[in-house]
Amino acid sequence: MKEKTLVHLNNYYxxxxxxxxxxxxxxxxxxxxxxxxxxxxxxxxxxxxGTFDRASLQRGYQVYQEVCSGCHSVQYLSYRxxxxxxxxxxxxxxxxxxxxxxxxxxxxxSDGEMFMRSARLSDHFVKPYPNVEASTAAxxxxxxxxxxxxxxARAGGADYIYSLLMGYGEPPAGFELDDGVYYNKYxxxxxxxMSEPISDEIVEYSDGTQPTKSQIAxxxxxxxxxxxxxxxxSQHKMGFKTIIYLIILITLVYMSKQxxxxxxxxxTKEEDETFDKVERVITEYEGEDPKSFK
Amino acid sequence: xxxxxxxxxxxxxxxxxxxxxLLTLSYHLQAxxxxxxxxxxxxxxxxxxxxxxxxxxxxxxxAMHYVAHVDHAFKSIEHIMRxxxxxxxxxxxxxxxxxxxxxxxxxxIFRSLFYGSYKAxxxxxxxxxxxxxxxxxxxxxxxxxxPWGQMSFWGATVITNxxxxxxxxxxxxxxxxxxxxSVDNPTLNRFYSxxxxxxxxxxxxxxxxIWALHVPGNNNPxxxxxxxxxxxxxxxxxxxxxxxxxALLLFITLFLWFVFFAPNVLGHPDNYIEANPIVTPxxxxxxxxxxxxxxxxRAIPSKLGGVxxxxxxxxxxxxxxxxxxxxxxSAIFRPIYKKFFWVLVFxxxxxxxLGAKPPEGIYLILSRLAxxxxxxxxxxxxPILGRYEKTDPLPMSISDPVLSKPGVMDKVKKAxxxxxxxxVGSFK
Numbered sequence: 001m002k003e004k005t006l007v008h009l010n011n012y013y014x015x016x017x018x019x020x021x022x023x024x025x026x027x028x029x030x031x032x033x034x035x036x037x038x039x040x041x042x043x044x045x046x047x048x049x050g051t052f053d054r055a056s057l058q059r060g061y062q063v064y065q066e067v068c069s070g071c072h073s074v075q076y077l078s079y080r081x082x083x084x085x086x087x088x089x090x091x092x093x094x095x096x097x098x099x100x101x102x103x104x105x106x107x108x109x110s111d112g113e114m115f116m117r118s119a120r121l122s123d124h125f126v127k128p129y130p131n132v133e134a135s136t137a138a139x140x141x142x143x144x145x146x147x148x149x150x151x152x153a154r155a156g157g158a159d160y161i162y163s164l165l166m167g168y169g170e171p172p173a174g175f176e177l178d179d180g181v182y183y184n185k186y187x188x189x190x191x192x193x194m195s196e197p198i199s200d201e202i203v204e205y206s207d208g209t210q211p212t213k214s215q216i217a218x219x220x221x222x223x224x225x226x227x228x229x230x231x232x233x234s235q236h237k238m239g240f241k242t243i244i245y246l247i248i249l250i251t252l253v254y255m256s257k258q259x260x261x262x263x264x265x266x267x268t269k270e271e272d273e274t275f276d277k278v279e280r281v282i283t284e285y286e287g288e289d290p291k292s293f294k
Numbered sequence: 295x296x297x298x299x300x301x302x303x304x305x306x307x308x309x310x311x312x313x314x315x316l317l318t319l320s321y322h323l324q325a326x327x328x329x330x331x332x333x334x335x336x337x338x339x340x341x342x343x344x345x346x347x348x349x350x351x352x353x354x355x356x357a358m359h360y361v362a363h364v365d366h367a368f369k370s371i372e373h374i375m376r377x378x379x380x381x382x383x384x385x386x387x388x389x390x391x392x393x394x395x396x397x398x399x400x401x402x403i404f405r406s407l408f409y410g411s412y413k414a415x416x417x418x419x420x421x422x423x424x425x426x427x428x429x430x431x432x433x434x435x436x437x438x439x440x441p442w443g444q445m446s447f448w449g450a451t452v453i454t455n456x457x458x459x460x461x462x463x464x465x466x467x468x469x470x471x472x473x474x475x476s477v478d479n480p481t482l483n484r485f486y487s488x489x490x491x492x493x494x495x496x497x498x499x500x501x502x503x504i505w506a507l508h509v510p511g512n513n514n515p516x517x518x519x520x521x522x523x524x525x526x527x528x529x530x531x532x533x534x535x536x537x538x539x540x541a542l543l544l545f546i547t548l549f550l551w552f553v554f555f556a557p558n559v560l561g562h563p564d565n566y567i568e569a570n571p572i573v574t575p576x577x578x579x580x581x582x583x584x585x586x587x588x589x590x591x592r593a594i595p596s597k598l599g600g601v602x603x604x605x606x607x608x609x610x611x612x613x614x615x616x617x618x619x620x621x622x623x624s625a626i627f628r629p630i631y632k633k634f635f636w637v638l639v640f641x642x643x644x645x646x647x648l649g650a651k652p653p654e655g656i657y658l659i660l661s662r663l664a665x666x667x668x669x670x671x672x673x674x675x676x677p678i679l680g681r682y683e684k685t686d687p688l689p690m691s692i693s694d695p696v697l698s699k700p701g702v703m704d705k706v707k708k709a710x711x712x713x714x715x716x717x718v719g720s721f722k
Contacts, residue, residue: 048555076372145567148372152558153566188576228566231375231382238383239554243547250543257536264330264528 036186038159039166041218045158045225048240051233052226057088059205060223063216066203068147071139071194073127076148077227080121086233087226095121102126140180142193151221151228158225160186165217168196322508327527328534329514331692335405336512337541338398344542345395346500350493352388360440362486364479367442368568386557392434393560394549396583399427408635410623411513417615419506424611426499431584433492436485438581443565448578450477450485456591459598476571516692517624526692577652585649586642590668592653593661603665610672617672619680627686631679638671 044053061082064074079099082090090098099119104126107114119126129135136143145153154160163186171183177191184192198216205211226232300321302311311317359378361370374381403423406412412420435453439446454471458464473480511522520526528534552560560582564575580588587604594600610617625632645664651657 076369076376081376149566153563155563157563229382235382235554235557239550242550242554246543246547246550250540250547253536253540253543257540260532260536264533 036156036163038156038163038186041159041162043158043222043225045222045232048236050236052086052088052222054089055207055209056219056222057226058090059207059209059216060219060221060226061088061090062205063198063203063220064147064223067197067216068220069125070128071135071144072147073129073135074125074147074227075127076146077125077230078121079119079123079125081230083121084230087230088223092121099123140193144194147224147227149228151225153228158221161224162217162221164192165198165221166214324529324531326508326511326530327520327522328512328530329520329692330526330528331514331516332512332534332537333515334537334541335401335409335515337538338402338405340538341398341542341545342395342402343500344546345391345398346493346496349388349391349395350497352384352391353490353493355384356388357490360486362440362483364442364482364569367440367482371441383553386553390549390552390557390560392437393581393583394545394552395430396434398545399430400583403427404639407638408625408632409513409515410517410618410620410625412615413618413623414615415510416507416513419503419510420615421612422499422503422506424608426496426503428608429492429496429499433489433496434581434583436489436492438565439482439485440489441565442482442569444567444569444573444575445562445565445578447477447569447571448575449580450481452578453580454481456597456601456604459601461598513623514692515624516626516689517622518688518692520692579650582646582650585647586645587649589645589649589661590665592649593658593665603669607665607668610669614672614676618676620676620683620685622685622688627688628679628683629686630683634671634675634679638668641667641671 044051044056064072079095082088082098083092083095099121102119102123102125103116104119104123105114106117109115129138132143151157151161156163164184167185167187169183169185171177171190175183175190177183181191181193182195183190198213198220200213201211203211203216209215229235300318302308302317307317356374359370359374359381361367371385374385376382378384406420406423435449439450454468454477457471458468460467469475471481472478473484511520511527514520558566562579562581579585587607590607591600591604594603620628620631622628625635641664645661645668648657648661648664653661
């Protein structure tokens with residue numbers, strides 16, 4: 001009885017400790033970044049089966065080109081990426097046409113001269129400013145960050161970028177703002193040097209989609225997620241296949257393991273051994289063969 | 295399973311084996327007797343070997359594309375992620391592999407703490423294991439610097455600055471480590487070189503770790519000595535190989551889930567911003583697996599004191615076999631130690647949580663309390679428990695608990711009483 005109580009107490013103790021551990025872990029996980037509640041959006045690229053919406057990415061590229069690219073570079077993206085699988089999937093001709101709109105310096109040529117030429121598919125996106133210093137100087141001392149990996153470089157990712165684009169507004173009473181600084185609900189510190197970049201109908205979509213502010217923000221956010229993770233779709237596809245493969249393999253290995261282990265010892269075998277032991281002792285005690293006993 | 299001298303079957307095998315006994319080694323590894331009652335906490339040794347090999351192989355490929363220069367490091371990582379065939383996969387396996395490696399090593403270490411695997415005659419295995427752990431932390435820290443993101447740069451600055459706390463020669467040591475007067479290109483280059491070297495030192499220590507294990511053999515959940523070459527042990531191959539493989543595949547599933555579906559969740563977003571010596575991030579935090587030590591470092595009010603306590607927190611584990619004087623290994627038979635074990639687990643996780651928080655207010659108070667408790671556990675509690683704890687009776691052999699499993703003995707008794715027609719309760 002006493003033993004049972006002890007076992008019971010022990011189980012109770014175990015449960016308490018595990019409970020504390022779990023709540024500590026979840027507390028730490030949740031209290032970390034959840035101070036700001038970002039705007040909720042159902043992104044098509046989220047989750048195990050997430051894929052990009054091609055039309056949205058193409059529109060997002062347009063927004064980037066017409067609105068953002070005046071200040072923000074995406075220096076790690078190449079024009080060829082625009083026609084690659086898993087991205088906006090422009091046709092190669094379209095991507096070539098896009099690239100040819102931009103000029104960049106190349107050289108030196110055989111005369112040792114640098115020269116200007118139009119961009120090709122193999123070129124990186126042309127930057128709006130030659131370097132960080134020029135870009136900072138032209139933007140009132142605030143460097144407009146390169147957008148290649150922006151969605152991975154901000155806590156909250158896509159939700160953060162979307163919320164930020166939607167989060168401009170009048171500052172609350174008593175909130176001091178300098179000239180050229182704007183109030184944004186979702187920016188850490190609520191002060192941002194970028195003026196509100198998008199508004200209704202700031203771009204004109206050729207596919208008939210209504211260019212509302214939130215639609216534009218969604219499209220450009222999706223585009224930025226793709227620039228940060230251009231292989232996201234193949235990542236998800238390969239991940240799903242791999243997990244299925246592993247589940248099958250684990251089942252087979254588990255069955256093989258059980259089979260191999262059954263050779264050595266099974267519960268019944270151990271019980272048999274115990275019976276044998278008992279039998280032997282009884283034989284010694286009684287001095288007769290108790291084989292019939294079994 | 296018997297340890298009699300192994301003779302290869304073929305003539306060629308005999309010729310070779312008498313010159314280099316590789317076949318004998320292979321035979322020994324296969325026949326190595328393991329206790330039959332090992333549970334799944336014992337599969338992490340194999341998992342860790344897998345982690346090390348994965349890190350070396352993926353790291354080898356990454357090194358073919360990475361450029362260790364402050365102007366090109368960040369760019370070359372993006373090149374790997376975008377342009378190298380399956381570069382994203384290789385890099386995500388390597389980056390998450392580090393976290394998985396530490397997850398497995400922490401389970402491995404706490405398993406050892408619970409079942410008393412560090413006690414005689416296994417002290418040397420334990421100490422080699424700790425050396426591996428220390429090298430792992432150094433390797434991981436330097437690896438985190440290589441992408442040259444903001445956390446890389448500022449993490450390197452904070453950690454290398456710790457050495458400046460050493461009186462008199464501290465500043466010179468820091469300058470020597472940096473190869474200049476701040477964390478810069480020479481620092482990145484030497485970290486890359488060492489990041490490539492250390493895993494092979496770890497590999498060598500792993501061989502010694504396994505060698506030292508094969509002398510006394512495995513501990514087991516009951517912590518009592520096993521009779522080798524009896525029915526209490528089973529050969530490593532195929533029994534443990536199959537069991538380890540099963541556990542490894544489950545581990546790989548978790549691992550790849552992170553790689554494919556949440557590859558950046560264990561890292562810090564700031565490390566996707568290229569290093570900038572002029573802009574300091576609002577919170578500089580190390581990777582999650584170093585956070586408990588970071589919390590101890592910041593809990594102590596003086597810089598030098600913090601450094602001393604942080605290193606002491608690791609090195610105190612080296613003395614563990616002599617601080618824990620209890621002759622009973624497994625916590626199963628140590629009712630009080632078992633409870634304190636879980637309190638220690640909680641304390642370490644709490645320290646990890648506090649390491650991610652700013653060192654102020656309640657967080658600082660809690661870090662100090664937890665740090666004090668951490669040291670108290672090893673320096674005060676363990677010696678006292680070793681002396682005064684009343685341990686439960688140990689079974690005679692690892693087969694014994696099978697006998698006392700509910701059901702089996704009842705069956706025997708019942709059968710015997712049927713046979714004898716009387717109560718044989720005293721029979722046991």
